[in-house]
Amino acid sequence: MSTPIVVQDLTKRFGDFAAVDDVSFTAPAGAVTALLGPSGSGKSTVLRMIAGLEIPTAGRIFMGEEELTAKSVQDRGVGFVFQHYALFRHMTVSQNVEFGLRVRKESAASRRARVDELLELVQLSNFAGRYPDQLSGGQRQRVALARALAPRPEVLLLDEPFGALDAKVRQDLRRWLDELHRELGVTSLLVTHDQEEALELANQVVVMHEGRVEQVGAPAVIYDDPATPFVAGFVGAANVLHGQVREGHVHLGAFRLPGADHLDEGVAATAFVRPHDVRVAADQGGDARAVVERVATLGWLARLTLTLDGGETVVAHVPHEELHGAKEGDLIWLDLRNPKAFVRPETAADEGATIAPEEVPAS
Amino acid sequence: MSAVAARDAVPTDLERARRRRRLVRSLLVIGCVGYVAVLLLLPLIGIIRTALEPGVGIVRETLTLPEVRHAFYLTGIITVITVVVTTVFGLIVAWVLVRQRFHGRAVMNALVDLPFALSPVTVGLACVLLFGANGWFNEFFAARGIQIIFAVPAMVLVTIFICVPFTIRELVPVLEEIGLDEEDASRTLGASLWQTFFKVTLPNIRWALGYGVALTTARAIGEIGAVLIVSGLIKGKTETATIFIFTAIEERQTAEAFVVALVLAAISIVLLVLLEAFRRRSEKGRGHTT
Amino acid sequence: MARHLALRGAAILYLGLIVVLPVLAVIREGFAGGLAALREALAIPYAWDAIRLTLITSILAAVINAVMGTALAYVLVRFRFPGRRVLSSVVDLPLAIPTLVTGLMLVSLYGPNGAIGGWLAERGIQVVFTKFAVLLALLVVTLPLVVRQVMPVLQELDPAEEEAASTLGANAWTSFRRVVLPAVRPAVVGGTLLTFARCLGEFGSVVLISGNLPGKTLTAPVFIFQLANQFRPAEAAAVATLLFALAFVLVLVTARLTRRREDA
Secondary structure, three states: OOEEEEEEEEEEEEEEEEEEEEEEEOOOOOOOEEEOOOOOHHHHHHHHOOOOOOOEEEEEEEEEEEEOOOOOOHHHOEEEEOOOOOOOOOOOOHHHHHHHHHOOOOOOOHHHHHHHHHHOOOOOOOHOOHHHHHHOOHHHHHHHHHHHHHHOEEEEEOOOOOOOOOOOHHHHHHHHHHHHHHHOEEEEEEEEHHHHHHHOOOEEEEEEEEEEEEEEEOOOHHHHHOOOOHHHHHHOOOOEEEEEEEEOEEEEEEEEEEOOOOOOOEEEEEEEEEHHHEOOOOOOOOEEEEEEEEEEOOOEEEEEEEEOOOOEEEEEEHHHHHHOOOOOOOOEEEEEEEEEEEOOOOOOOOOOOOOOOOOOOOO | OOHHHHHHHHOHHHHHHHHHHHHHHHHHHHHHHHHHHHHHHHHHHHHHHHHHHHOHHHHHHHHHHHHHHHHHHHHHHHHHHHHHHHHHHHHHHHHHHOOOOOOOHHHHHHHHHHHHOHHHHHHHHHHHHOOOOOOOOOOHHHHHHOOOOHHHHHHHHHHHHHHHHHHHHHHHHHHHOOHHHHHHHHOOOOOHHHHHHHHHHHHHHHHHHHHHHHHHHHHHHHHOOHHHHHHHOOOOOOOOHHHHHHHHOOOOOHHHHHHHHHHHHHHHHHHHHHHHHHHHHHHHHOOOOO | HHHHHHHHHHHHHHHHHHHHHOOOHHHHOOOOHHHHHHHHHHOOOOHHHHHHHHHHHHHHHHHHHHHHHHHHHHHHOOOOOOHHHHHHHOOHHHHOOOOOOOHHHHHHHHOOOOHHHHHHHOOOOOOOOOOOHHHHHHHHHHHHHHHHHHHHHHOOOHHHHHHHHHHHOOOOOHHHHHHHHHHHHHHHHHHHHHHHHHOOOOOOOHHOOOOOOOOOOOHHHHHHHHHOOOOOOOHHHHHHHHHHHHHHHHHHHHHHHOOOHHHO
């Protein structure tokens, strides 16, 4: 029943500005693919082009064998869930859900059965007669989902579906969507700027930046093996260290980090190290030396703010047991694991160490 | 890229649908513009042509006639009095309606709309019934030698009646929207009721107020049905600009009538520009945009 | 507290004297002779014709305005085209222009000497001094009423609702019919009733263009005017009361309908 989505060379231009520039990827059948990126990366535009709500300047879109590119919105058979729900204000919940079925002129009996089925699926059976303004945000989004699923679409498109909700509701709905997807198995394409959401829900992540695809891969790959500096910095927090490549290492002042074999000799490079990959060395000696500026206790971990010999600031997330007695003011040795090195990007927007918001893993 | 080029060759369903949609849109726009043209734009051009048919000089000739000057003068006086009264009392009523809770508030609200439900001729009739020969108040005023009916006072009264709702209806929604927060803040900072009103409330409602005033002005200038009945049609004494037009047409002085009508039309257009400007400022101030 | 009561008192006095008193006078006079007098008044030659003409033209004008007003509002809010701002302002013109001037505008264009009127006269079609002239005048003066009610509602409408409808398979017309229309219905109804009430009492624009032919193009407001001018206030009051009662009931119904929709 479910089909893959294939996007080829998709481009959307507004005058000289390319909101989407030559984007290609495949969303596998039955899986959840996340389009992840900051605002302005073009991810929503890609989604809307797949739905038919925007016309591409160039490129093709396929749903399985069928080419969608020239089809009108109405004929594409995709389900769409909007960030702000877009429920029909003057219709009840069940009228909203059955809308797509009424358009297809299904009989009243079959409509009623389907609506009941879906309301049970989204756990809102008791709310059938309510109006949208009588529902909470989370409930409204569930109705929106039921409405999109009612006509049995082959593909489900979700545009930042939880963006307008509180953090707690967002988490609950995320979990719930995950279960729903396991049950239904519809090919889903989810647009989000929340990397935690993408990593948790998706089978495949497409990272986008400034209209282009940065990387496509499974969440673990995106996280552990970023292909570009942007992905390294955007997905998960990272310490950013600048240096020069010599003999397969990135040299930063007195220290050097491995992992630069793929870079040319002598180029300026950036190394990314995740805070939880910065560890206090057990003995004297390690990858780098630093002064401990601050130790903040966050539940089961300590967040250390450190200054390297070269003056760079580095943040470490260290479990208490592995602090080895490090205190504020101490000069300690650090192990910097898993560094990812890239050619230093032209745009030096990454002044300072950590360029991504810090993640404190929930305990 | 080649896929796009190949697509252009044959019109797809999607392109046909889009072309059809564009056609429908154009038709709708043309239809609406045509409707407005036939009802307003073309007649506007028509009156300019008809008025200036005897030559542009007719304008000066007409405007120097003593009856015409007096007519404009009278319209001016009535309008000014009406605007002042309806604005001052309109502010009071709007304030009371929005800021106070009491029994009969709904009734007061309905009363404000009442003038909309009455034909102007009915208003004129009411005035006759109240102040005319057998009227309720005739004795009272006649005894004191004050002439109400078939004189300017009656004309002012009916115009005020008709203009009651305008300012109030513009102020109420704005007052409701601004809410009490700013006024409360002002009072906690020590400002008196008057100071709060002039320094905090008034600036917030000034565009809506301006709009109401402009609307009232336009309506007062344009009033005909009621004033016609109560004026007594005494030439040179109780003829407003609109009454002048009416009697001039009846007496076949069409050229003069059209010139005066043209002047009034010009004044209305100026008022309209003001109205639009006030409305836009008012909406911007409240955070809506067109 | 005292200040509050003083303000309220002033408001009550103002409205009471200016608004309530005149209305009471008309009603009392109109019902002075009881219902019999009312029936007698309606038996005056041409009274019923005038009332019927007013009712029919008002209903027609209200319906036409409902459709064209909604269309105009939609075009002004949703479409971009050169001159849109100007059109929006022109639509508001009847709010500012004296009704008598409106009548003269129509006469100058559709009268026997007018550009369109002359052209039609050559083909044997007359516009002025007909029932159609009455309708025409009413349509002009009520042009903004529905548009101004509907436009703010359309502006507030979330375009995402219509997008959602299209993703669910609805074409443009279905989307309009099932998403947009229900949302603007209260505004359209309100504007239509406002139009109707206004048309029932319209004088200035009609009096010059209709010719006021008794039994043919004489409307109720003009009839009342004539009666008042002939010093027949009692009969004038009777007809006026009937007209007023009709309009008042409508204004009440409008208020009730629009409030109920908001509660829904």
